[in-house]
Amino acid sequence: MTTISVDAMGGDEGPGVVIGGASLALTRHPDLSFVFFGDEAIVAPLIDADPRLKERARLIHTDVAVSMDAKPSQALRTGRYKSSMWKALEAVKTGEADVAVSAGNTGALMAMSKFCLRTFPGVQRPAIAAIWPTRRGESVVLDVGANVGAEAGQLVEFAILGGAMAKALFGLERPTVGLLNIGIEEVKGLEAVREAGQALREANHPEIDYRGFVEGTDIGKGTVDVVVTEGFSGNIALKTAEGTARQIGDYLRAVMSASLRAKLGYVFAAPAFAALKRKMDPRRSNGGVFLGLNGTVIKSHGGTDPIGFAAALDLAYDMARNNLQGKVAEGVAALERLRPAVSQAEAVE
Amino acid sequence: MTTISVDAMGGDEGPGVVIGGASLALTRHPDLSFVFFGDEAIVAPLIDADPRLKERARLIHTDVAVSMDAKPSQALRTGRYKSSMWKALEAVKTGEADVAVSAGNTGALMAMSKFCLRTFPGVQRPAIAAIWPTRRGESVVLDVGANVGAEAGQLVEFAILGGAMAKALFGLERPTVGLLNIGIEEVKGLEAVREAGQALREANHPEIDYRGFVEGTDIGKGTVDVVVTEGFSGNIALKTAEGTARQIGDYLRAVMSASLRAKLGYVFAAPAFAALKRKMDPRRSNGGVFLGLNGTVIKSHGGTDPIGFAAALDLAYDMARNNLQGKVAEGVAALERLRPAVSQAEAVE
Numbered sequence: 280m281t282t283i284s285v286d287a288m289g290g291d292e293g294p295g296v297v298i299g300g301a302s303l304a305l306t307r308h309p310d311l312s313f314v315f316f317g318d319e320a321i322v323a324p325l326i327d328a329d330p331r332l333k334e335r336a337r338l339i340h341t342d343v344a345v346s347m348d349a350k351p352s353q354a355l356r357t358g359r360y361k362s363s364m365w366k367a368l369e370a371v372k373t374g375e376a377d378v379a380v381s382a383g384n385t386g387a388l389m390a391m392s393k394f395c396l397r398t399f400p401g402v403q404r405p406a407i408a409a410i411w412p413t414r415r416g417e418s419v420v421l422d423v424g425a426n427v428g429a430e431a432g433q434l435v436e437f438a439i440l441g442g443a444m445a446k447a448l449f450g451l452e453r454p455t456v457g458l459l460n461i462g463i464e465e466v467k468g469l470e471a472v473r474e475a476g477q478a479l480r481e482a483n484h485p486e487i488d489y490r491g492f493v494e495g496t497d498i499g500k501g502t503v504d505v506v507v508t509e510g511f512s513g514n515i516a517l518k519t520a521e522g523t524a525r526q527i528g529d530y531l532r533a534v535m536s537a538s539l540r541a542k543l544g545y546v547f548a549a550p551a552f553a554a555l556k557r558k559m560d561p562r563r564s565n566g567g568v569f570l571g572l573n574g575t576v577i578k579s580h581g582g583t584d585p586i587g588f589a590a591a592l593d594l595a596y597d598m599a600r601n602n603l604q605g606k607v608a609e610g611v612a613a614l615e616r617l618r619p620a621v622s623q624a625e626a627v628e
Numbered sequence: 629m630t631t632i633s634v635d636a637m638g639g640d641e642g643p644g645v646v647i648g649g650a651s652l653a654l655t656r657h658p659d660l661s662f663v664f665f666g667d668e669a670i671v672a673p674l675i676d677a678d679p680r681l682k683e684r685a686r687l688i689h690t691d692v693a694v695s696m697d698a699k700p701s702q703a704l705r706t707g708r709y710k711s712s713m714w715k716a717l718e719a720v721k722t723g724e725a726d727v728a729v730s731a732g733n734t735g736a737l738m739a740m741s742k743f744c745l746r747t748f749p750g751v752q753r754p755a756i757a758a759i760w761p762t763r764r765g766e767s768v769v770l771d772v773g774a775n776v777g778a779e780a781g782q783l784v785e786f787a788i789l790g791g792a793m794a795k796a797l798f799g800l801e802r803p804t805v806g807l808l809n810i811g812i813e814e815v816k817g818l819e820a821v822r823e824a825g826q827a828l829r830e831a832n833h834p835e836i837d838y839r840g841f842v843e844g845t846d847i848g849k850g851t852v853d854v855v856v857t858e859g860f861s862g863n864i865a866l867k868t869a870e871g872t873a874r875q876i877g878d879y880l881r882a883v884m885s886a887s888l889r890a891k892l893g894y895v896f897a898a899p900a901f902a903a904l905k906r907k908m909d910p911r912r913s914n915g916g917v918f919l920g921l922n923g924t925v926i927k928s929h930g931g932t933d934p935i936g937f938a939a940a941l942d943l944a945y946d947m948a949r950n951n952l953q954g955k956v957a958e959g960v961a962a963l964e965r966l967r968p969a970v971s972q973a974e975a976v977e
Contacts, residue, residue: 412875413875414875414878424810427810427818428818459864461773461776461859461860461863461864461867469776469777469860494864494867495863495864495865495866495867495868495869495870495871496867496868496870496871496874497871498868498871499868499871499872499874499875500871500874500875508864510810511810511818511861512860512861512864514810514844515808515810515843515844515857515861515864515865516844516864516865516868517844518810518843518844518845519844519845519847519848519865519868519869519872520844520868520869520871520872521844521845522844522845522846522847522848522849522869523848523868523869523872523873523876524872524876525845525848525849526761526762526763526848526849527872527873527876527908529763530904530907530908531880531904534897534900534901534903534904534907535897535900537900537903538899538900540896540897540899540900541896541897541899541900543896543897544893544894544895544896544897544898544900545893545897546893547889547890547892547893547896548883548884548889548890548892548893548894548897549893550887550889550890551883551884551886551887551889551890551893552883554883554886555879555880555883558879558883559876559879
């Protein structure tokens, strides 16, 4: 049995989306159980309306909800120890739940996660990993915004953390890893990226297969299973891809309604367009994974709907079932053993 | 009359693409004239084959061509003063040409451009600007890879340079400018980006209308006319968007050929798909503009064809006709007058 603790108050739309998503996820994974944290007056009737969910759910009342636009420091001040977000994280800390999910404010969730769960021993900074649909399938991309900037050692850690997630998510033995850079020649790019590349090459880490630098075009190609970068460029890459997909969707709609002939073609090809829409649906890859903490936390997009929230719950389920934390521990332990070699590589650089 | 100096030896495919592109561009702009630099034995027959082009072109023989994979230092060592690339730049320096175009090695072209043309007085570092198709039309995005990292003062300069290009390209009086960041709240992002934002807001520059931070999704939306970022994240954003567009194109082809019904729809909607293909054609926005030098240099994609190279020549024509250099001078002069205010803003931060 897998238990997910859920911040029922997170997200732009609130508990309706969260509980609706839980109902959907339960249909797919009948062995799931939930601990919801939130305002009983609002959440209880929603759970009561689904008897099947009610049987698999506990609701714990909380008075405080973290606002979507609170700064992390403010959220910690007003929401620590008592908010629905904090309580969901605490359930992972105490072992009551296997993984926590929230559609709340990203900065607040990361700040609280660090405070409540603490950084995994041997990791300097947690990262947020996204699942990126590619031409080959899916890849893991991190960091997509937990940190701005990263030193070589942190990029090496991100490679290990992303590798652990790719193992848990795709069932791979030794996922391929690339460092995002602006050219494939060794001379180019940020010094930290070059240093991390040298360290990863020399370390020859047993859990990941380092393949060198990759460029922006390689992400969508699926050249590697794990794409590693610092959070500023990772976040910009992610949002630029989202924007480009939406832009092309707009173009497509515009040309398909511009003439009678195109409209007729659209009618014939309607099932094909529906398939394309499903494939490009951002809800399918909803859920950022917080990596490098003593416990797994999944961040759902704040503006999603029940289908999207269910995808984040599916991801949480997979991460717990496939023992993400155990795989992180293996990766970090191997890194620790290799650390002298890594440090030496950095010193030589 | 506008004269373009052209490195006839640049690009993956060499002179055939370059001369073919020049023929196309001349059809659209009959007042164009060209000075080609390259190996006479290869280039002269290509020009001779098009009598109309021959009438508007001079060819100057060069023995040396910069290789596509030469490092910038190596290219300078072997190609300075004598390569087709150098000679094309020198023609701008001497005033023989209004603008130079090359499809050669980007790093070498930037290194030679700096060495030959020198940085514009008052500018710290040149940048490469791309034209980005958006839902609203087109935007200028810079820097897309000339520099890795940028301090606040350099980002402010990029804003001025990009503004000058938007004025020349779109005929705007006071283009809107945004700083690329990972959140719209003032608290987020890199310190340099925050400082640049404060300086731009306080400067209230007469030539640009600063609109604050924008995110990756805003680029494709066309939220602002000019998107400013440092070269690492700018290059990653550009290539990620390219990769995403190709990926969606692949999806679309796959679904439209997956069933007889979809294929039939495709036949009906063929003109619509052709229009979409034209709209998404990367050749249409081929050409990076080197900004902040004493002269305009356009970098064509190395792997393009005559249609793409002609687009880079069209861009060169527009930049020369619309007096890009004059607009850069105006922007930098206004910045110089405001500089005390800008420095103060940085000091306060």
